[in-house]
Amino acid sequence: MPLENSLKVQRVKMGINQAELGNLVGVSRQTISLIERGDYNPSITLVLKLSKVFDVAVEEIFSYQEDKEDE
Amino acid sequence: MNKKTILRMIVLMVIGGIIGIIFSIGLLKLNQPAYINIATQTGHFIVKNSLAIYIGLFLCLFLPAVYHYxxxxxxxNQITDMADDKDDAYEKAGEKSFNLSMLxxxxxxxxxxxxxxxxxxKTRGDFFLIIFLVMFSAICAAVLEIIAxxxxQKIDNRLKGEPTSFRFHQDFLESCDEAEKLRIYKCGYNAFxxxxxxxxxxxxxxxISNLILNTGIFPIFISCMIMLMQVTSYSYYALKGNKNLIYKG
Incomplete structure (x- = not known):
C-alpha cells in the first residue's frame, strides 16, 4: 500500500473516537476505520478536511511510499 | 491487431463453438418424449400446487428475511461508538445480515x-385467493424493505431519501460518503x-432452444431486448458522465 497514514495516532492524540472524527469531516465511522487500516485512499477533499481538523500539515498524516515495482 | 490478439480471438471462437455443440447435443437429448413429459408434468404440478408453493415461499424465504433483518x-444495536474495533466487528456482522435479508x-x-x-x-376456482396471496406477498416484501x-437511516442520520419516493436512489446515493459511493459504483459495474x-x-x-425445441421467438426477443437495454443505458450514462468528468464526490 503506497499511501501510509498516521490517522489513528492523530485521532488518539486528539482524544476522539472514529465516530466523532467521522462526524467532524462528514463521513461514516466505517470510512474512518477503512482509512486507518489502509484499505481506502481518501480523496484530496477529505485529506484536506482531516488535516484541518487535526491542525497539522497533510504530510504529517499521509505519506506516499514508492512501491518497489514503481522504481 | 497483433498475432496474439488474433490467436486469442480464434481460441475464444473455438471455445464458444464447443460450448454451443455441447449445449445443442444436450438439448437434442432433452428433445425426447420422456423428458418433454417430465417438463409438462412439472408444469402441471406447479399449477396444481401453486397455493402450497406460495405458502412455502412465505415460510422458506420471507420469514428467514425477517429473521436476518x-x-x-x-x-x-451493539455498536456503542466507543470501542472502535468491536464496533467494526458488529458493523460487519450487521451489514452481512442486512444484505442477506434484502437479497x-x-x-x-x-x-x-x-x-x-x-x-x-382466470378460470381456476381459487383465482381471487391467488391474487390476494400475490398482493399480500408483494406488500410484505415492500414493507420489510421500507422498514429496513x-x-x-435512523442509526446513520447522514443517509437521506424517502424509500417510497421515486427519487429515493438518487437522494440516498447523494447522501453517501465517498468510500460508500466508490463501493456502490464498483458493485454496480460488476453487476452490470x-x-x-x-x-x-x-x-x-x-x-438454440428455438432451433431444436421450437420454443418460439418470444424468449429470444425478450433476452435480446434486455441486453440492448443494458448496453444502451450504460452507454447513455457513460456519455452523460463525459460531460462532467470532474469527480465531485
Missing amino acids: QKAKRNY INSTYLILNMMLFGMTFD IKYI QLSKNVTLGFIVITI
Missing part, C-alpha cells in the same frame, strides 16, 4: 411474480458486467 438489528426478500418477491405469471388462470431502509454475460448466455440458449 432482526439479526442485523441486534448487531447494529432473500428480493428473491421472494421475484419468485412470487414468476409463480403468478406461470400459474395465472428507515432503520438504517455479470448480468451482460448472463444475458448473452440466455440469448444463445434461447436461439
Whole structure:
C-alpha cells in the first residue's frame, strides 16, 4: 500500500473516537476505520478536511511510499 | 491487431463453438418424449400446487428475511461508538445480515411474480385467493424493505431519501460518503458486467432452444431486448458522465 497514514495516532492524540472524527469531516465511522487500516485512499477533499481538523500539515498524516515495482 | 490478439480471438471462437455443440447435443437429448413429459408434468404440478408453493415461499424465504433483518438489528444495536474495533466487528456482522435479508426478500418477491405469471388462470376456482396471496406477498416484501431502509437511516442520520419516493436512489446515493459511493459504483459495474454475460448466455440458449425445441421467438426477443437495454443505458450514462468528468464526490 503506497499511501501510509498516521490517522489513528492523530485521532488518539486528539482524544476522539472514529465516530466523532467521522462526524467532524462528514463521513461514516466505517470510512474512518477503512482509512486507518489502509484499505481506502481518501480523496484530496477529505485529506484536506482531516488535516484541518487535526491542525497539522497533510504530510504529517499521509505519506506516499514508492512501491518497489514503481522504481 | 497483433498475432496474439488474433490467436486469442480464434481460441475464444473455438471455445464458444464447443460450448454451443455441447449445449445443442444436450438439448437434442432433452428433445425426447420422456423428458418433454417430465417438463409438462412439472408444469402441471406447479399449477396444481401453486397455493402450497406460495405458502412455502412465505415460510422458506420471507420469514428467514425477517429473521436476518432482526439479526442485523441486534448487531447494529451493539455498536456503542466507543470501542472502535468491536464496533467494526458488529458493523460487519450487521451489514452481512442486512444484505442477506434484502437479497432473500428480493428473491421472494421475484419468485412470487414468476409463480403468478406461470400459474395465472382466470378460470381456476381459487383465482381471487391467488391474487390476494400475490398482493399480500408483494406488500410484505415492500414493507420489510421500507422498514429496513428507515432503520438504517435512523442509526446513520447522514443517509437521506424517502424509500417510497421515486427519487429515493438518487437522494440516498447523494447522501453517501465517498468510500460508500466508490463501493456502490464498483458493485454496480460488476453487476452490470455479470448480468451482460448472463444475458448473452440466455440469448444463445434461447436461439438454440428455438432451433431444436421450437420454443418460439418470444424468449429470444425478450433476452435480446434486455441486453440492448443494458448496453444502451450504460452507454447513455457513460456519455452523460463525459460531460462532467470532474469527480465531485
